Amino acid sequence: MAERVDHVDRIVQQWGAERPDLDVSPMEVIGRLKRLSRLVDAELKETFARHDLDFASFDVLATLRRSGPPYRLTPTLLMQSAMVTSGAISQRLDRLEGRGLVTRTPSGSDGRSREVELTEEGYALIDRALPDHLATERRILGDLDEARTAAFVAALRTLLGTLGDDPE
Amino acid sequence: MAERVDHVDRIVQQWGAERPDLDVSPMEVIGRLKRLSRLVDAELKETFARHDLDFASFDVLATLRRSGPPYRLTPTLLMQSAMVTSGAISQRLDRLEGRGLVTRTPSGSDGRSREVELTEEGYALIDRALPDHLATERRILGDLDEARTAAFVAALRTLLGTLGDDPE
């Protein structure tokens, strides 16, 4: 086992010297989590760029695509799925609509609401990008064997539960 | 054990129905990682706000503080630690300098460089905020016992290694 020292090890060691009265062990987890998230983002970004996408656009298209026929959802549902504000969704949809990847039509049943629907081009684009995206994710996870991955996912589930991540 | 179904379970199930030809299992990990990171950010943000800070400012002050006396680093070092661009650091320092939390002075040995130093107020502020921040982190991790935390950290380490996170 190599004695790998990473960025967070150094941070924890520095705090140990400067503030020995504090227990900074939570940083071992949260610090690495934040750092990993940033590095993963950078990696995924490249894949998205190869398909003229960024994370925000991919996210909306994928949400519509996996919702199944007729590939149609309201802005509110997209907003909840994406964990962003309503303003952010409006702007994402402006961009996607401008590129012809989605359409926005008034809802028949609710005058306040609209139906966002994947166009054929939007459908084709996300189906082209998705396998590439999954390949990148698989590559990132390549050094984690099945058992450790399962344990990792279980821990992520627990933490998401603590923070109140419920699907409804 | 409760049969908790989370947001990502639903996503994976939807893809299974729409694209049964694809193995979307990497999303079980990356999807939860991204989602958890967002939720953690929101949680930490509240703690920072109680001390008139945001993540960017906290990050710079903490990096200076844990570097030890004389609490002085160059913008380049701060940039590398924070994983942001040089422009971002310049702007962070503008804000912190404007609030009197750090000072910027020319480097004695290198005419291109500057020394960023924590002021007394900056020192006092970070030492006040840090215990609160650690308490929040501890609360987030509260549902993970010691063994599972250790396994989680080991997995994070592996993934960071895959993505080339080295301290130098």
Place this chain on the structure above:
DNA sequence: CCAATATATCTCAGCGCTAAGGAATCTCCG
């Protein structure tokens, strides 16, 4: 039925970041 409240979407100013590039200084090497 109406008024009050809730909901759905959008607009927009402001924020922090990136990407690109400029200016000053340092380092290396012929």
Place this chain on the structure above:
DNA sequence: CGGAGATTCCTTAGCGCTGAGATATATTGG
């Protein structure tokens, strides 16, 4: 020494998001 390239920090336009709030429509309770 002197020129070429590297390094350090900063500036700025543009981007996506938030937070606040506007508008329109729906729902609820008296």
